[in-house]
Amino acid sequence: xxxxxxxxxxxxxxxxxxxxxxxxxxxxxxxxxxxxxxxxxxxxxxxxxxxxxxxxxxxxxxxxxxxxxxxxxxxxxxxxxxxxxxxxxxxxxxxxxxxxxxxxxxxxxxxxxxxxx
Amino acid sequence: xxxxxxxxxxxxxxxxxxxxxxxxxxxxxxxxxxxxxxxxxxxxxxxxxxxxxxxxxxxxxxxxxxxxxxxxxxxxxxxxxxxxxxxxxxxxxxxxxxxxxxxxxxxxxxxxxxxxx
Numbered sequence: 001x002x003x004x005x006x007x008x009x010x011x012x013x014x015x016x017x018x019x020x021x022x023x024x025x026x027x028x029x030x031x032x033x034x035x036x037x038x039x040x041x042x043x044x045x046x047x048x049x050x051x052x053x054x055x056x057x058x059x060x061x062x063x064x065x066x067x068x069x070x071x072x073x074x075x076x077x078x079x080x081x082x083x084x085x086x087x088x089x090x091x092x093x094x095x096x097x098x099x100x101x102x103x104x105x106x107x108x109x110x111x112x113x114x115x116x117x
Numbered sequence: 118x119x120x121x122x123x124x125x126x127x128x129x130x131x132x133x134x135x136x137x138x139x140x141x142x143x144x145x146x147x148x149x150x151x152x153x154x155x156x157x158x159x160x161x162x163x164x165x166x167x168x169x170x171x172x173x174x175x176x177x178x179x180x181x182x183x184x185x186x187x188x189x190x191x192x193x194x195x196x197x198x199x200x201x202x203x204x205x206x207x208x209x210x211x212x213x214x215x216x217x218x219x220x221x222x223x224x225x226x227x228x229x230x231x232x233x234x
């Protein structure tokens with residue numbers, strides 16, 4: 001964790017969609033890489049904004065009133081409390097920033113496990 | 118600030134090295150784009166880790182005991198309190214994450230002004 005991180009190398013270590021890997025820590029936040037494909041669940045985070053940066057592929061972030069479509073090099077921050085559903089038409093690579101301890105569905109019971117990669 | 122951000126578009130709006138632009142807010146943090154070229158000053162941040170992601174170019178992050186060289190798609194987090202000096206051999210594009218209010222030199226008196234882009 002005290003050296004540089006090559007994000008492409010980290011993505012190569014991820015074997016399943018929606019199984020995130022932690023690639024670093026900054027203060028009380030974790031930097032996460034995740035491959036997504038298909039639909040995630042509708043959810044919201046009441047205590048944190050939700051940061052997405054697309055590095056490969058295309059991500060639709062469905063909101064209740066519109067859809068935000070992100071291509072590589074595009075980012076979007078879903079404000080806290082806003083329901084959203086990420087949907088990827090193809091294998092898509094994301095960099096996420098989350099407060100330490102945030103479950104990815106906004107609910108610890110349904111959240112995907114994290115691993116350090 | 119409620120729509121997606123195309124980072125390449127934001128970089129195109131930056132006209133000078135080391136003049137950062139804020140492209141979004143996440144909780145108490147700001148997302149910043151900056152073009153760098155040449156040497157920055159030696160500095161440290163006593164209260165925050167310092168996140169760098171290179172999107173274009175090459176960045177040497179000189180530490181007192183070694184140099185970390187970042188290419189596009191590589192990130193590094195300088196731990197709080199650690200002296201460092203960013204040096205870019207060519208025009209280099211960075212995405213940074215900083216707590217709201219952090220001066221880029223660790224010292225408000227010498228810090229570069231921020232603008233929303």
